[in-house]
Amino acid sequence: MRLRNTSVDGPEGSQLFEDTSGPAAGSQTGYSNQPAGPQAAGFPAQSILSDPMSNLAMAYGSSLASQGREMVDKNLDRFIPISKLKYYFAVDTLYVGKKLGLLVFPYMHENWEVCYQQDTPVAPRFDVNAPDLYIPAMGFITYVLVAGLALGTQNKFSPELLGVQASSALVWLIMEVLAVLLSLYLVTVNTDLTTIDLLAFSGYKYVGMIIGVVAGLLFGRLAYYLSLLWCCVAIFVFMIRTLRLKLLSEAAAEGRLVRGTRNQLRMYLTMSIAAAQPIFMYWLTYHLIR
Amino acid sequence: MSGFDNFNTDFYQSSYSVDDQSQAGYGYGNAENPYNKPYGQYDYSQPVGYASPGVMQPQQQYTGQIFQPTQTYTPSPSQSLYTSSFDDEPPLLEELGINFDHIWQKTLTVLHPMKVADGSIMNETDLAGPMVFCLAFGATLLLSGKIQFGYVYGISAIGCLGMYCLLNLMSMTGVSFGCVASVLGYCLLPMILLSSFGVLLSLQGMMGIILTAAIIGWCSLSASKIFISALAMDGQQLLVAYPCALLYGVFALISVF
Numbered sequence: 083m084r085l086r087n088t089s090v091d092g093p094e095g096s097q098l099f100e101d102t103s104g105p106a107a108g109s110q111t112g113y114s115n116q117p118a119g120p121q122a123a124g125f126p127a128q129s130i131l132s133d134p135m136s137n138l139a140m141a142y143g144s145s146l147a148s149q150g151r152e153m154v155d156k157n158l159d160r161f162i163p164i165s166k167l168k169y170y171f172a173v174d175t176l177y178v179g180k181k182l183g184l185l186v187f188p189y190m191h192e193n194w195e196v197c198y199q200q201d202t203p204v205a206p207r208f209d210v211n212a213p214d215l216y217i218p219a220m221g222f223i224t225y226v227l228v229a230g231l232a233l234g235t236q237n238k239f240s241p242e243l244l245g246v247q248a249s250s251a252l253v254w255l256i257m258e259v260l261a262v263l264l265s266l267y268l269v270t271v272n273t274d275l276t277t278i279d280l281l282a283f284s285g286y287k288y289v290g291m292i293i294g295v296v297a298g299l300l301f302g303r304l305a306y307y308l309s310l311l312w313c314c315v316a317i318f319v320f321m322i323r324t325l326r327l328k329l330l331s332e333a334a335a336e337g338r339l340v341r342g343t344r345n346q347l348r349m350y351l352t353m354s355i356a357a358a359q360p361i362f363m364y365w366l367t368y369h370l371i372r
Numbered sequence: 373m374s375g376f377d378n379f380n381t382d383f384y385q386s387s388y389s390v391d392d393q394s395q396a397g398y399g400y401g402n403a404e405n406p407y408n409k410p411y412g413q414y415d416y417s418q419p420v421g422y423a424s425p426g427v428m429q430p431q432q433q434y435t436g437q438i439f440q441p442t443q444t445y446t447p448s449p450s451q452s453l454y455t456s457s458f459d460d461e462p463p464l465l466e467e468l469g470i471n472f473d474h475i476w477q478k479t480l481t482v483l484h485p486m487k488v489a490d491g492s493i494m495n496e497t498d499l500a501g502p503m504v505f506c507l508a509f510g511a512t513l514l515l516s517g518k519i520q521f522g523y524v525y526g527i528s529a530i531g532c533l534g535m536y537c538l539l540n541l542m543s544m545t546g547v548s549f550g551c552v553a554s555v556l557g558y559c560l561l562p563m564i565l566l567s568s569f570g571v572l573l574s575l576q577g578m579m580g581i582i583l584t585a586a587i588i589g590w591c592s593l594s595a596s597k598i599f600i601s602a603l604a605m606d607g608q609q610l611l612v613a614y615p616c617a618l619l620y621g622v623f624a625l626i627s628v629f
Contacts (some may be wrong), residue, residue, distance in 0.1 A: 092510040131588075174607035216611065220540070232629065241523070300555060 088258060170215035170278060171203040180210045186313065188320040194327055211324070215278065218285020225251060225288045225366075228295050231323050232370040236300065251366060258284050258362065262355055266329075269347050273328050283321065287359045290317050293365050298371040306371045314360035319355035475501045482558050485593040488601070497550035500556020509560055512567040513627060523626055531619040533555055538615060543603040551602070556619070559595040562587045563620060567627040575628045584624050592616035 111141045155216055197209045206214040226248045233247075259280050266273070290313025298306025330348050441530065465472070478501060481487070510521045536552045565589045569575065575584060596613035599605070605612070 148603060168541055171538075173542075173611065175610045176607065179613060220614060220618075223534075223615070225508075227622065231625075 106311055110343050135278070166278065167215065169205060170213070170282065171212050172207050172215045174207050176216070177206055177210060178217060181214070182289060184210065185217075185286055185320060186293070186316055188323065191323075194323050196327075202221065213282035213287070215282050218282055218288065221285060221288030221292060222251065222255075224292050225295075228292055228299075229370055231315055232295055232299055254362060255281075255284055258287055260360065261358075265354075266350055269351050271329055271348060271351070275328050283324065284359075286320070287317050287363050290314065291363050294363070295367050295370050306367075310363065310367065312362055317359045318356050321359055322352060324356060325352045378541065405424050407614050412440070440457075447607050457625050466558055471498070479561065481598065482594045484504060485590055485615050486528070488597075497548065497554050499554055499557070500549065502554055502560070505557055505560045505564060509564050512571060514625075516571045518626070520626055524623070527619070527626075528556070528621050530559075531622070535615060535619070539599065539603065539612070542608065542611070543555065544605050545603060547599075547603060552565055555595055556616070557604075559591045559598070559616070560620075560623070562590045564626070566624060580628065586626060588620045590625055591620040595620075602618075 106367045179335060194211055197204045203209075203212055206212040225273055228245060229247045230244045233243055259277065262280050262284070263277065266275070291308070293313055294310035297309040329352050330345065413498075413519065421525050478498070483533040506524060510524050513520055513524070532549065532553045535556060536547065536549050538553060541548045566575070566584060569583065570580075575579060592613045596609050599612050
């Protein structure tokens with residue numbers, strides 16, 4: 083107690099004649115904006131805070147930190163377009179329910195056109211045909227966890243294996259998107275499909291995979307094969323009907339037969355993209371059900 | 373600052389009277405001396421010195437500002453600097469920002485998943501409660517022979533990061549990482565119940581599976597309810613509850629297997 087009094091008497095004496103409370107308080111707000119923990123240790127640090135040099139250092143440090151954060155935000159926005167991503171997550175429960183139903187049973191749905199509103203596509207919330215990223219993201223994470231569960235029932239589980247599953251699935255996804263992008267470029271299709279759209283479409287197959295694996299875990303191998311078959315056909319039809327509108331020319335999209343190599347090429351492209359889905363679905367799940 | 377001024381003028385008065393009595397002609401220099409030895413030399417300055425900060429210090433400014441800890445701390449260091457009195461510091465818990473009443477309120481909100489939550493309870497980020505709950509969860513796991521503090525921390529860190537990204541993308545207003553960590557930590561409370569059950573009876577039977585599913589549902593419903601009310605998201609409660617359920621499912625996996 084004595085020590086504390088004498089230690090603050092010095093600056094107190096100087097405060098009598100020069101009021102440095104303004105900048106001192108200012109830099110101390112910079113310091114006190116930190117989490118509550120360090121403040122409790124501010125007791126012996128009072129003498130450090132009163133030193134103008136360390137006040138300056140504190141203010142400089144906090145301004146550096148805020149500058150750093152601004153830089154991260156700015157650069158992050160350049161690499162990952164956050165505002166565009168937000169569009170894909172503007173979903174609600176009703177949309178997700180309808181979309182999941184569509185992924186499993188696309189045969190009754192008739193209008194596959196995406197609604198536009200003055201040149202920009204409407205948010206997924208308002209249009210069940212618009213692609214979103216919530217379902218693919220959740221599907222991916224659920225797939226990794228279900229795979230861990232399945233490997234656990236085979237007594238092959240370890241946390242590193244979760245990481246291996248996750249990274250291999252991610253790599254296959256990235257390769258598939260790159261392959262589709264390359265083929266779109268080679269066929270010179272004039273389409274408004276963005277990379278994120280392709281990512282979304284490729285991510286829809288995880289729903290079928292999860293259904294297959296869960297059925298296999300609950301009811302055995304036969305259930306796995308049956309449900310996987312059903313989901314493969316469903317996703318095939320879903321992809322064809324969705325991509326048809328985006329890749330093929332207007333006339334062919336309406337179902338009329340249009341001759342011409344360009345259209346044929348585009349049709350083959352659509353069919354191969356759609357056919358790749360079941361292949362991946364089987365490839366990524368067969369080792370989980372033994 | 374007003375306390376400091378009064379303190380100041382008291383000292384000025386006392387030092388001038390000493391000047392009149394004993395030494396003449398020192399002026400400034402002598403005015404400094406009594407200030408440097410406030411409690412040693414002059415009897416009348418000592419009680420004045422103690423009394424005036426006691427009277428002048430507006431104690432109530434600390435209690436009113438428990439909700440904004442940053443504002444609480446701005447006056448306190450400068451005040452303590454100028455008045456240098458041990459009695460005028462805020463209590464340790466207030467300085468640390470641990471408010472037991474709030475912690476209890478938030479705990480009650482978690483324990484009643486059906487009750488509508490108040491959106492303003494998450495205004496201050498409080499990591500003390502979640503820390504306690506995480507440690508308690510690890511301790512109950514320890515009681516059943518699983519030394520897995522590392523997994524608990526790792527999974528909670530990854531889960532908080534994932535929820536932070538997802539909520540920032542899904543909501544109109546952003547959310548801070550501390551808020552996400554705080555909510556997820558509070559809603560870990562029912563999981564502690566599950567792991568303490570696991571100490572007594574095995575959770576791998578049918579009853580254990582039902583209990584696990586119920587507790588995962590409880591945790592994720594409370595977490596999504598608090599997120600929805602704090603971020604004003606409509607029609608998305610189940611969408612927020614699902615990733616929370618995945619996260620708590622992983623915790624449940626740790627406690628069951």
